[in-house]
Amino acid sequence: xxxxxxxxxxxxxxxxxxxxxxxxxxxxxxxxxxxxxxxxxxxxxxxxxxxxxxxxxxxxxxxxxxxxxxxxxxxxxxxxxxxxxxxxxxxxxxxxxxxxxxxxxxxxxxxxxxxxxxxxxxxxxxxxxxxxxxxxxxxxxxxxxxxxxxxxxxxxxxxxxxxxxxxxxxxxxxxxxxxxxxxxxxxxxxxxxxxxxxxxxxxxxxxxxxxxxxxxxxxxxxxxxxxxxxxxxxxxxxxxxxxxxxxxxxxxxxxxxxxxxxxxxxxxxxxxxxxxxxxxxxxxxxxxxxxxxxxxxxxxxxxxxxxxxxxxxxxxxxxxxxxxxxxxxxxxxxxxxxxxxxxxxxxxxxxxxxxxxxxxxxxxxxx
Numbered sequence: 001x002x003x004x005x006x007x008x009x010x011x012x013x014x015x016x017x018x019x020x021x022x023x024x025x026x027x028x029x030x031x032x033x034x035x036x037x038x039x040x041x042x043x044x045x046x047x048x049x050x051x052x053x054x055x056x057x058x059x060x061x062x063x064x065x066x067x068x069x070x071x072x073x074x075x076x077x078x079x080x081x082x083x084x085x086x087x088x089x090x091x092x093x094x095x096x097x098x099x100x101x102x103x104x105x106x107x108x109x110x111x112x113x114x115x116x117x118x119x120x121x122x123x124x125x126x127x128x129x130x131x132x133x134x135x136x137x138x139x140x141x142x143x144x145x146x147x148x149x150x151x152x153x154x155x156x157x158x159x160x161x162x163x164x165x166x167x168x169x170x171x172x173x174x175x176x177x178x179x180x181x182x183x184x185x186x187x188x189x190x191x192x193x194x195x196x197x198x199x200x201x202x203x204x205x206x207x208x209x210x211x212x213x214x215x216x217x218x219x220x221x222x223x224x225x226x227x228x229x230x231x232x233x234x235x236x237x238x239x240x241x242x243x244x245x246x247x248x249x250x251x252x253x254x255x256x257x258x259x260x261x262x263x264x265x266x267x268x269x270x271x272x273x274x275x276x277x278x279x280x281x282x283x284x285x286x287x288x289x290x291x292x293x294x295x296x297x298x299x300x301x302x303x304x305x306x307x308x309x310x311x312x313x314x315x316x317x318x319x320x321x322x323x324x325x326x327x328x329x330x331x332x333x334x335x336x337x338x339x340x341x342x343x344x345x346x347x348x349x350x351x352x353x354x355x356x357x358x359x360x361x362x363x364x365x366x367x
Contacts, residue, residue: 034082034162037155039148041079047151048159050078050090051134053117053127060114066104066131068138070145078128083164091117092130092159094190095170096181100250103133109170112206115213116168116223123219130159153258157266161193164202169229171207181207185247189259192240193266195231197274200282205229231282233291234271236298237264267298276304280332289316293323304330308360314342321345330358338364 039046049069055076059066082090093113097103104110117127129135136152137145160167169191171181181187194203204227206213216222235243241260249255277299279292289312296302302325312320317338324331333346343366349356 034155034158034165037158039151040082043074043077043079045148047148048130048135048155050128050130051076052078053091053121053129056110056129056131057114057118060107060110063107065102065107066110066133069134069136070138072134076134082128087125088128089120089125089166090130090159090164091120091127091166091168092190092194093168093170094160094187094194095131096173096177096179096184096187097250098174098177101139106174108174112170112172112213113168116206116216119213119216119219119223130165153262154265156190157193157262157269160190161196161266161270163197165198166202167191167194167198167204169203169205169207171205179248183248185244185249185255185259188244188247189263191229192232192235193263193270195229196234196270196277198231200228200231203229203231231279233279233284233288234267234295235291236294237267239291239294267295271295271299273301274299275301276306277302278306279310280306281309284310284312286313286316286319288312290319293319296320296323296325299325300327302328304328304332306330306332307336308332309335312336312338314339314345317342318345321349324349324353326353327355328353329355331356332360333364334360335363338366340366 035041038048038050040048040050043049051072052075055072056066078088080086080088082088095103095109095113098108099105113131117129120127137149141149159165167190169181169187171187173180201224204223206223206227208227209216209223210226211222237260240263244256244259244263249259279288282288284307288310289307292307305324305328307320312333313336317333317336318341331346331349338346338361343361343364346359346361350359
């Protein structure tokens with residue numbers, strides 16, 4: 001997606017708080033705000049147009065390749081309601097492009113995606129899909145389309161990062177492809193922001209399937225239980241930029257700068273506006289706790305933090321205790337590996353914090 005954007009400096013807590021107050025697009029009631037950000041329902045004037053899952057299934061069954069947004073028939077798109085009561089689930093697809101001009105010239109990704117959409121529709125709500133090649137204007141664009149493309153890029157944070165959007169990661173690549181999913185810059189960005197707010201069952205790595213996509217008969221047992229992607233601890237924009245520098249971009253520095261800026265926007269909006277973060281039961285250890293600690297000063301609205309049922313020890317909990325937001329009211333560290341020194345470090349917060357009113361440390365080897 002070759003559009004350039006200036007890279008941004010590390011956001012201050014004050015700038016994070018201001019942005020979060022201005023754009024609450026990651027709240028529990030954010031489906032309407034997501035629709036506004038995409039221009040949902042505006043048809044050709046929309047920055048993002050969602051695609052019917054049935055349309056992709058039809059392409060697969062007819063042996064046809066995916067086509068760019070400009071070439072799709074009107075019946076391919078979904079312009080109806082989103083969110084609770086709509087009867088549809090929005091699925092954002094994260095996948096590596098397999099050539100510079102076409103992301104899936106030989107239908108490798110479509111042969112995975114379409115059968116899974118068909119299996120999903122049998123047991124869940126109707127799927128509607130965000131897949132950049134079909135949903136954003138591509139290739140040779142008019143000036144109006146180019147402007148809508150830029151607006152669409154600014155909606156990507158919300159599409160992949162919002163709590164109630166399901167993300168499927170198509171991590172397998174053909175044997176002849178040199179750089180895999182995890183070596184790609186855009187894929188790294190999408191997976192990183194998708195890890196922050198979602199429940200684990202809404203972030204799936206379809207590369208972990210043990211059966212052919214067309215053979216799925218038990219969605220929960222064969223897909224959800226097997227393909228959980230594992231949520232990553234969030235990074236500061238500076239740390240994310242360093243990780244991104246090691247990843248591959250088809251458009252090189254242009255896309256690198258763009259994605260660094262998009263991630264900084266995500267931190268300001270999503271982490272700056274979050275009132276509750278739940279990272280329980282993720283098998284996190286001290287490394288993840290320390291990584292999270294670096295981000296916590298940017299979580300200026302945070303009231304509740306849950307890290308229960310992980311493998312955090314005294315080293316991790318001391319790092320957290322030093323960086324907890326001043327307005328935090330609830331902290332759950334139950335069922336970890338915290339011993340007496342770590343418990344004392346966290347307990348000292350009670351005497352310093354006027355906001356903290358509940359802290360759980362049960363089921364730790366404190367002695």
